[in-house]
Amino acid sequence: MRVQVIRQFARVGLWLAVLAVSGQALAATMPAGFSVMPVSRPDGAAWNDAVGVTVSAANATYVWERAGRVWVVDAAHPHPRPLIDLSDEVGSVGELGLTGFALDPAFARTGYVYLFYSVDPGHLAHCRSPAVGAPVCSGTPPYGHLGTFAASTTRIVRYTLAKPSGSTDFRDATTVDRSSRRVLLGESVPGQATATGCVVTAAMHGAGSLAFGTDGTLLASCGDGSTDAVDDVGHSPATDAAGAVAGGLMAAADDIGAFRAQRIDSLSGKVLRLDPATGDGVASNPFFVAKAPRAARSRVWLLGLRNPERFTVRPNSGSPSPAVGLPGTLYIGDPGRDGAQALDVARTGRLNFGWPLYDGIDGNRLAGFTGSSATDSEVANPLFPATCANPTVPFSARLLDDTLHAPRWPNPCRAGTFLDATDGLFIRTRPALDWQGRSLARWSAFDAAGAPLALTLGERAVNGATVRGRLFGGSHSVGGAWTGSLGLPPALANLYVHADAGAGWIRGFRFDGNDNPIEVVDFIEGLGAVRGIAAAPAGDLYVVTSGATTAVHRVRYQAPATPPATAVQPAVAAPNALVGASPSATATPQLAASTLRPLAAAAVASPLNGGDIGAVTTAGTYAYDGTTFTLSGASADIYGGADAFQFDSTPLTGDGSITALIASDTAPNAWTKAGVMIRA
Numbered sequence: 001m002r003v004q005v006i007r008q009f010a011r012v013g014l015w016l017a018v019l020a021v022s023g024q025a026l027a028a029t030m031p032a033g034f035s036v037m038p039v040s041r042p043d044g045a046a047w048n049d050a051v052g053v054t055v056s057a058a059n060a061t062y063v064w065e066r067a068g069r070v071w072v073v074d075a076a077h078p079h080p081r082p083l084i085d086l087s088d089e090v091g092s093v094g095e096l097g098l099t100g101f102a103l104d105p106a107f108a109r110t111g112y113v114y115l116f117y118s119v120d121p122g123h124l125a126h127c128r129s130p131a132v133g134a135p136v137c138s139g140t141p142p143y144g145h146l147g148t149f150a151a152s153t154t155r156i157v158r159y160t161l162a163k164p165s166g167s168t169d170f171r172d173a174t175t176v177d178r179s180s181r182r183v184l185l186g187e188s189v190p191g192q193a194t195a196t197g198c199v200v201t202a203a204m205h206g207a208g209s210l211a212f213g214t215d216g217t218l219l220a221s222c223g224d225g226s227t228d229a230v231d232d233v234g235h236s237p238a239t240d241a242a243g244a245v246a247g248g249l250m251a252a253a254d255d256i257g258a259f260r261a262q263r264i265d266s267l268s269g270k271v272l273r274l275d276p277a278t279g280d281g282v283a284s285n286p287f288f289v290a291k292a293p294r295a296a297r298s299r300v301w302l303l304g305l306r307n308p309e310r311f312t313v314r315p316n317s318g319s320p321s322p323a324v325g326l327p328g329t330l331y332i333g334d335p336g337r338d339g340a341q342a343l344d345v346a347r348t349g350r351l352n353f354g355w356p357l358y359d360g361i362d363g364n365r366l367a368g369f370t371g372s373s374a375t376d377s378e379v380a381n382p383l384f385p386a387t388c389a390n391p392t393v394p395f396s397a398r399l400l401d402d403t404l405h406a407p408r409w410p411n412p413c414r415a416g417t418f419l420d421a422t423d424g425l426f427i428r429t430r431p432a433l434d435w436q437g438r439s440l441a442r443w444s445a446f447d448a449a450g451a452p453l454a455l456t457l458g459e460r461a462v463n464g465a466t467v468r469g470r471l472f473g474g475s476h477s478v479g480g481a482w483t484g485s486l487g488l489p490p491a492l493a494n495l496y497v498h499a500d501a502g503a504g505w506i507r508g509f510r511f512d513g514n515d516n517p518i519e520v521v522d523f524i525e526g527l528g529a530v531r532g533i534a535a536a537p538a539g540d541l542y543v544v545t546s547g548a549t550t551a552v553h554r555v556r557y558q559a560p561a562t563p564p565a566t567a568v569q570p571a572v573a574a575p576n577a578l579v580g581a582s583p584s585a586t587a588t589p590q591l592a593a594s595t596l597r598p599l600a601a602a603a604v605a606s607p608l609n610g611g612d613i614g615a616v617t618t619a620g621t622y623a624y625d626g627t628t629f630t631l632s633g634a635s636a637d638i639y640g641g642a643d644a645f646q647f648d649s650t651p652l653t654g655d656g657s658i659t660a661l662i663a664s665d666t667a668p669n670a671w672t673k674a675g676v677m678i679r680a
Helices: 121-126 241-246 257-262
Strands: 002-008 015-021 034-039 050-055 061-065 069-073 098-103 112-118 154-161 176-185 207-212 218-222 270-274 300-302 310-313 330-334 341-346 433-436 440-446 452-456 477-482 496-500 505-511 517-525 529-535 541-546 551-557 592-598 609-613 621-624 629-633 645-649 658-664 673-679
Touching: 050 098, 050 541, 050 551, 061 098, 069 098, 098 218, 112 207, 154 207, 154 218, 176 270, 207 310, 218 310, 310 477, 330 477, 330 496, 341 477, 496 529, 505 529
Parallel strands: 002 592, 034 658, 050 529, 098 207, 477 529
Antiparallel strands: 002 658, 015 673, 034 551, 050 061, 061 069, 098 112, 112 154, 154 176, 207 218, 218 270, 270 300, 310 330, 330 341, 341 433, 433 440, 440 452, 477 496, 496 505, 505 517, 529 541, 541 551, 592 629, 609 645, 621 629
């Protein structure tokens, strides 16, 4: 909780305090001037596993829940029903669910919304989803939600909203026209047993997110459809790959586990680039086949990704023409398996980020995958059958690590011979940055010989380049958003902000015009396990976090106000802050944090007095740095005669008044309190 004092004077002998009381509170720290406010679900109920948020050009906020519901948030005109509810169709076992949602670039005119989700296996078994129109189901509902996992697919659908009566556009629409459904990916194809989309063989690594390129193409990310339980190279009993093949969800050639991320003819482990009107691949895609625009290779834009849950497109990057093939620079969060958490940057298509042979910036291959003979028919071995027993080159031999030298791919069948460059051979694109543990943050560089190198923040490369910033760690790279310039301080304007769910931070990553990282800056710590971030045109950030429950937060910046000069009386001493903390209901309570910033007063004239009152179970803290009072404490409530809280006080002299503003509450508890206490 942060308390900002706007004007301050007090009578002789008065004791001034600010109180903040919370049960189990979450203490978030952020730069001065920022505040965090909760965003409530429009029907007044708690959020049910919210996973993402986006904001329209008109500053309307849309929040989606993993089970398949999308809500329009308008505090002034709350709409108590979801914009759309696909919970009967969405499979939400494990990490799966409705994970992607996007508004059309011309949303106000078209009313188009796009949803990306994993299909419930029960619904998939009983219902066919044609390219146009509602699903056609047989049997007795409910069709889905078996409660257990089975192989399935992912689906991208487009709906048109219902234009409000008397409106000339869709900006205020709060309902969807169900008859407008168009399936762009994962439709049921006549003559095929089931739908086609990004295959899902485990309760993870399914549908990712959606974003529009600068050129108006629709970008979608898919996980590798595999599992974390084993080094999955195919035919794994830890997955339902056998069910996926038997059900027609993938070809037998796709039963190669995580290596689907390397297979051009698979949608898994990729970023796809689609025509938003049809779902076809775009002609300027790197592997496009004109006679088969809906084939997997026609849709692939990037490959070699493990689980690209969230990504965003850098504003004002790329070309507005789809024919040019530059939809903009993608910033991708790709959580690592063996520790390294990645921030990938893709300026063009056909980039291969290396999974499952590589994980993070290191050039060390993953042992469980490097020795695999997994392959497909993409790259024929010219030495077969004279010298080589295998007619094709395995995936492990098709990928070279990042290098400044001209690439040469050794033929695995004969030392000293090399493969001719083809579409199926790649040089790995390393993450721009990665991090792991508590304080190991690195960036990609090269040594004097042109070999790939991992440098920690602050280390300088041989060409003089470096990435500034404090070392940090983490355990689950999520993704982020680009801030604008409106309503933000210069240090955080036009900055890419990225989250790590495991460490609970959001950091700013500054890149130059060529998308090279140059600095990492601290932004928000301790807000919780971040699941999604969106930047609003007005300058606010919206953040979705998870924990015991999920929450949606609005982060807003307000520049410190400068009071009228006549409001200041130099003889008046600055007030102090007090954070109350009665005993917590749990054995290990968290601390709620508060700051009070005097904006129009002299420095504190007398020493601060502080400490805990009552039988608190966790000691609080207080501090004053000459401009800001910061206090934290844990409590259940200040109530009755057995008060217990943390305080900080100092005497004031002179006549006057005091006005305080509660700028944010980082301890969302029903009994949280804040206020000013004056004692004579």
